[in-house]
Amino acid sequence: MHYRKVGEVILVAGYYEPHxxxxxxxxxxxxxxxxxxxxxxxxxxxxxxxxxxxxxxxxYVVRVGDKLIGSGSYVGDF
Structure with a gap:
């Protein structure tokens, strides 16, 4: 998986091998x-x-979250 933060949003791109x-x-x-x-x-x-x-x-690309909570984890849509 790869990720990037854009503003308050984290984008993640994932993939399943071998396809x-x-x-x-x-x-x-x-x-x-x-x-x-x-x-x-x-x-x-x-x-x-x-x-x-x-x-x-x-x-695929998903939005992981847009709010940072105390532990450093992101919450949001999956």
Whole structure:
């Protein structure tokens, strides 16, 4: 899994081998970061849409959270 913090949101790109790859997950993550910066909440909706462009083969992007709690863990949508 790969992750990036964009503002108060953590984006995670995951993948299942052997049907996907590190490179594809990394590419999806960078596209997601760009899309979130450009389109805000509209991008978040596309991450959950199977036809939104952020689910390919066995790679996917999810929003992990938007609130930091005391332990340093993030809570939010999965």
């Amino acid at each position: 996907a790859s590190f490179e594809l997950a990394k590419s999806l993550l960078w596209r997601a970061v760009h899309d979130l910066r450009q389109h805000g909440d509209r991008a978040l909706e596309r991450f959950n849409d199977l036809n939104g462009g952020f689910v390919q083969k066995r790679s």
